[in-house]
Amino acid sequence: MSGFRQLFNGIFLVNGRICTKNLVQGINVYGERLFSENGSEYREWVPFRSKLAAAVKKNLKTVPINNAAKVLYLGIAEGTTASHVSDIIGNDGLIVGIDISEKTMRKLLGICEQRKNIIPIIADANQPDRYVESLEHIKFDIIFQDVSQKNQVDILRKNAEIFLKPNGFALLALKAKSISSTSNVKNIFEVQEIELKKHFKIIERVNLEPFEKDHMFYVLQKL
CATH class of the missing domain: 3.40.50.150 (Vaccinia Virus protein VP39)
Incomplete structure (x- = not known):
């Protein structure tokens, strides 16, 4: 899968952005972007916010x-x-x-x-x-x-x-x-x-x- 790799347990790089797999699909927490990859949804993990x-x-x-x-x-x-x-x-x-x-x-x-x-x-x-x-x-x-x-x-x-x-x-x-x-x-x-x-x-x-x-x-x- 181009633009997707696992960095750590439960932490991924999706198109250059650090992400976690969303436990509550369709819902973000602080305005972060959501991405779909291989049938799963991921939440961008923003370094300036965490x-x-x-x-x-x-x-x-x-x-x-x-x-x-x-x-x-x-x-x-x-x-x-x-x-x-x-x-x-x-x-x-x-x-x-x-x-x-x-x-x-x-x-x-x-x-x-x-x-x-x-x-x-x-x-x-x-x-x-x-x-x-x-x-x-x-x-x-x-x-x-x-x-x-x-x-x-x-x-x-x-x-x-x-x-x-x-x-x-x-x-x-x-x-x-x-x-x-x-x-x-x-x-x-x-x-x-x-x-x-x-x-x-x-x-x-x-x-x-x-x-x-x-x-x-x-x-x-x-x-």
Whole structure:
């Protein structure tokens, strides 16, 4: 098939555009284009709208999200990236999305009505003890984190200790300027990586320029 190839599990390149196979046919989420190929429908995954798509566009080599995976999504917001992860994991998978903003949750609830593999929880990702009972001791294959708080690495550590399976993976979109608005960005990443290495193996890192300014995307594995 000309113009079609698989990049990762559930992630495809269709006519030069990163796409996922649409779990809810005929319906897009954020105005993205839909494509038909070989009898299936695909949704364009726009790198300027999603940090994971930006990382893939920047030649990320590792995307450890499989069909039927359980994903804890910290900072799910309106669900743009989560909707594509929903495509990848399929109906046998699960996304539990944590976000503190009631405003963004209202948009997400509309997506959850169509995508039954996403469960939203209004909570502060910095306080996992507040939602641990809601998750009934689920152990997740993957934690995806995209939060704009100063202690981003500590938030990931706390959640990984409680919820992430042994040797499970974490995908971290680290925003330097949320950690310090005055420090050198390169130095910020170096310091944060020292902390990350205490709890995770850094499998891969990708700078998200020009899609996101002052962001590094990490693929991590729990030690």
